[in-house]
Amino acid sequence: MRVAINRIMVTGANGFVGQLFCAEALARGLEVFGVTRLSGASLPNVKNVVVSDINGTTDWSFALVGCDVVMHLAARVHVMRETSDDPLAEFRHVNVAGTEHLARSAAAAGVRRFVYVSSIKVNGEETSKGTAYTEQDNAAPQDPYGVSKWEAEQALHCVAKETGLEVVIVRPPLVYGAGVKGNFAQMISVVAKGVPLPFASVNNKRSLIYVKNLADALMLCATHPAAAGNTYLVSDGEDVSTTDLLRKLAVVMGKKSRLFSCPVVLLKLAAKIFRKSDQVGRLLGSLQVDSSKVRRELGWVPPFSVDDGLKATVKDKI
Known part of the structure; x- marks a missing residue:
């Protein structure tokens, strides 16, 4: 049985995953506050909230009022042409300090649950063929992005312990779908x-997740009582x-x-x-993910197959 929620705040709402998730939330009758960094990035039927930057001092008070859940998708991601002399510090600025501050602000505003979209890079970069990462594996991030995601997860566990905020962490592998870059x-x-x-x-063998499958899993993580306090690895379940x-x-x-x-x-x-x-x-190389925990504990079944996802991904290319 799912917990009823009325209002959800989504950071990174105009991003690849964010746009799809907002559409999914709206389709389920939720009021959606979409946070973006661009004033012109409004989405249909989404109440657009603009923040200039995500860091340890961002003022979230105006966006969190009345929200039941925060879906935190925004992050500093892999930079193709890194110009910073200290990339890890830049990742920590947004992904660690920004995430922890948002979680504490959410707890103070009475938000019940905080769903954090992390990355399989927390586990590592590669698996031996036939061996899949699980939630029980020791973290082994190999780059500044992965390190910052792992540190953000640890910060969220501290916030949860101190405030009672329900934290759910989701680590997806490569996400694909229409508009993928x-x-x-x-x-x-x-x-x-x-x-x-x-x-x-x-x-080799690699796990993927179609963006609509990810959105479905995230919605379940936002509403299922058993998800609170857990970390989940998610994938399509069809390694290729x-x-x-x-x-x-x-x-x-x-x-x-x-x-x-x-x-x-x-x-x-x-x-x-x-x-x-x-x-x-x-x-x-291979990178396989064992998503049996989320299927077992939350009853999640990906609604789309890999073939379904690929057809949708290349629809505008045919």
Whole structure:
């Protein structure tokens, strides 16, 4: 049985996940306060709230009045061209201090639950094939973003202990869907153009989550009584290899899958030479997530399959 809520505040409301989540919340009859950093980023039927910056001093009082739940999606994410001399300090400024301050402000305003969208990067960057990350694994973040997300989680546990605020932490892997950017968008573009790719022999496994599946899981985390105080890893539950993913994308776009084999060792060497080791490493390595806890404890079943998600993702590319 779910807890009834009336008003929810969503940070990062105009982002990739935020827009979809706001639409899901509205469809379920909730009043949505959408927090953005852009005054012109209003969303249909969402009460837009503008903040200039998220940090340890942001004034949240005007946005939290009457809210039952805070869905915290906003964050400083991976920066392609980092210019800061101290990236970790910049990540901590927003992701740690900003998150803790928001949680304390929420508790003071009488908010019941705080759902924090963290990242699978808290667990690490890669798993051995056939081995999946779980909530019980020790944290092993490898970059400033992952470190800041882990530290934010710890700060939230402290706030929960001190104030009674119900905290729920969700760690998704790669999120995809219509409007996705970054490496996934580049992959779609390359497949659409019919560019031959040397990944036919790649036999890895990676967990993904379709953005609508994530929104559904987040809504459950906002309303299910058993979610309070828990951390959940979420995924579509259909792990795929890079080879399978490329082939699936080709099928849904009506394109030919132009894959050929190349020894993985040569792919890694080429990536090192062209300084693309991180990017190519994600295509060659495995990263699997065990989402059985959220399914078992909250009864969550992803409403969409990977094929459903991929069809929606490339709909405007066909």
